[in-house]
Amino acid sequence: MLNVKRRLFWKLCITFTAGVVALFYLLDFLAVKAEDSMSQIAQKHRDQLLAWAAEAETLFNAGDNAELDRWLAQLQQSEQLQAAVVQFESTLISGGQLEPERYTGFNFGRNVAWPVHLYFDFNPVMEIPFGDGQTSFLVGLPAYMRPGDLWYSTKITLQLILPMVLLAVLSLLVYSHIMRPISQLRRATNAFSHGDFSVRVRTLLGGRNDELADLADTFDYMAQRIGDQIVNQRHLIADLSHELRTPLTRLDIAVDSLNSRPSTENIARVSRESQHIRRLVEDTLTLAWLDNERPRLELEGLDLVDLIDVILEDARFEFPGRLINTALPATARIEQTCHRAVGQALENIIRNALRFTADGGAVQVTLETVGEYYRIYVQDQGPGVPEHQLAQIFQPFFRGDSARLSNHKSFGLGLALAQRQVHIVGGDIVARNAPKGGLCVTIGLPRDGHSAAMGLLGQAK
Template sequence: LLVALPPRMRPGSYWTITRITLQVLLPMGVLILLSTVLYHHIMNPLRELDAATQAFSNGNYLVRVKEQLGSRDDELAHLSQTFDSMADHIGDLIMRQRQLITDLSHELRTPLTRLDIATETLLTTDKADAETLQRNLSRVHRESAHIRKLVDDTLTLSWLENEQPDLRNESVDIAELIGIIVEDARFEYPDRTLVVNMPGSAIIENTNHRALGQAIENILRNALRYTPAGLDVIVDLIASESGYEIHVSDKGPGVPDQHLRAIFRPFYRVEKSRPTDGSSFGLGLALAQRQLKAICASIKADNLAQGGLKVSIQLPHR
């Protein structure tokens, strides 16, 4: 059975246009719209990353990307987190280096000024007596050694902070090491009494003789420097379940509680509570903390109830 539609009901040329629209133009429009949305979804965070990279390279070390991307959780968000972590690390490293250079420049001024005065006196005095000549030469030698130690300590500190080395490659008898350091300290500070409580032997694996020795020496020198003549400094070596503990307790003025963590910062001094004799740069405890970190040990400081400061080292069995 065939039914013929009247001419007015038969599809005209508009059907061809409708078919082209439905089959070609509409899918193409949807595709263009989706492509535009996808383009902006991908390119916007990439532009943020590019802008942040440019800003960071121009010295803006506080620029971050993740907060600009909102709550999205995809590969680009993870990339932005990686960038922020890198920026945190590098920015902190650069700022610490700048601060270190600033502090070093400040610390060098005083010995350089004294060195200039001594050398100028030597150059301008025609007929100086032997005593004056010897005094100025001794001053030049002392200030030169002062500057050399300051620079050496700063370079060591910078290396430990930048490289963050793992120095756990030796076994050390801590008791023997402390004994050597204490004997040297007794020779240097004959007017202080050093009391040592430790076992005959205390061997620990996976540590470093030089790093541990320098850390203990810096802590002990710091305690002796601030302990008045005639008083004692106590060194305790105690075995614990996790390893060994070393406690160095002095009879100095102590440190205000709010400064206890800050004393491990480079060139930090608590001027009012712990006066210095001019031989301290404020680097000893900072060096000790970083040397101990390189052997996976830790350090902390506490005020003693009876007065004075106790610095404690935790050495793990590893």
């Protein structure tokens, strides 16, 4: 198996190693084939040599040695070669006579079918035996019949030009394999820098699985996160600007009234609007921090029941006209979680339920253990939320129908903050309309908070 952290290295190593070995084998194969084919005398030249031998054999068999000498002299002069007709006869000196075929032929020249060594500096003598087996026609191979005229240029091609071309092709393939994803990353980076936050690279690489694919995954995650941050910040700034207009207008009116007619009522109005604006800005900054950063959690153990009791005590003081009913176990211990995030999330959800419950109404808070999670149910007696808006209530500055807002003022940030805070501790949160009316928000918190939070952060990387 390839090393996970060096997949590209092994891929290039295997490619170059296999490519170079294959190149050496191919060059050797081509060199042997080329040398063998170029060492053979051309067929037309073989036919010419055989024709000369046939003419010499005809004259020899006719017994006309003078005519044979004249013909050989003419051949040597016209072709600028040496030629002769010779006989071979073996004499037994000692030992037994071996097979007769061992003693036939002159055996000092080369057969016309044999390859001619391309590295010889001299032309070889060719031997063509006559029919009697004891006489042969010997002729020095003419220069124009010598094979291998292109051998040196062929050798340079095989040893220099062809390796350079093949290595250049191999380098081009490797370069293309490396540069294709890099070029796609460069184009994606340029597009991202010009505002195209939807650009992604990994899908363009197909089934590729190496360091460059990991880089593409990292880029896609970065593009997703930064793009979401930029879009969220733009929406948040636009929504905040819109939300600030009304309290700022009321503040301007109160200040003008205070300047023209100072009164305790106007001073209280200025103070109230200032606090309103401060809370709005603080909640917005907290939401932006949770959306854009990966908060470093201060992990500690806590008893969820004790935490809920403290939050409910404050809630009863703030909303004395509402009832809070509870169904809580004696204890619900969570190890290694963030006390601040859990507390703020629960407080926002409970306060939100109390705001939407009219005086004399009741909010039900229930805590159950379900597998590895604690499930907290917070149900109010408000007007509920239209089904098509349930998925939107965790969005910043979202406000439901006017019926749900008729009895209070809201920034639309409480549930958005609660969702972010629950998520950073590895929990989940959903909302649904209760069968008998009102909204029920369910918060799931892992009993082993540290493991869940680490798993969540690991997925984000």
